[in-house]
Amino acid sequence: MNDFVTNDGFEICISCDKPTKVKRDAPVKSRKYYIEGAGQMCKSCYDAIIEKLKIMHQNLNNEEI
Ligand SMILES: [Zn+2]
Numbered sequence: 001m002n003d004f005v006t007n008d009g010f011e012i013c014i015s016c017d018k019p020t021k022v023k024r025d026a027p028v029k030s031r032k033y034y035i036e037g038a039g040q041m042c043k044s045c046y047d048a049i050i051e052k053l054k055i056m057h058q059n060l061n062n063e064e065i
Helices: 043-064
Strands: 010-012 019-023
């Protein structure tokens, strides 16, 4: 198992390896920037991914038309 946690108990972003502000023992449902099946991300990586997904989605829709 990967251990994406800092020494002081904070989750580490799965994308950029920087520590996040989310405690390891925080419930998943209360977390921000958490992607199920992937893991915890920091705000900037999460925003970047969401933006990419939006663009992909738009492109798909455009191709269908
Ligand atoms: Zn990150």
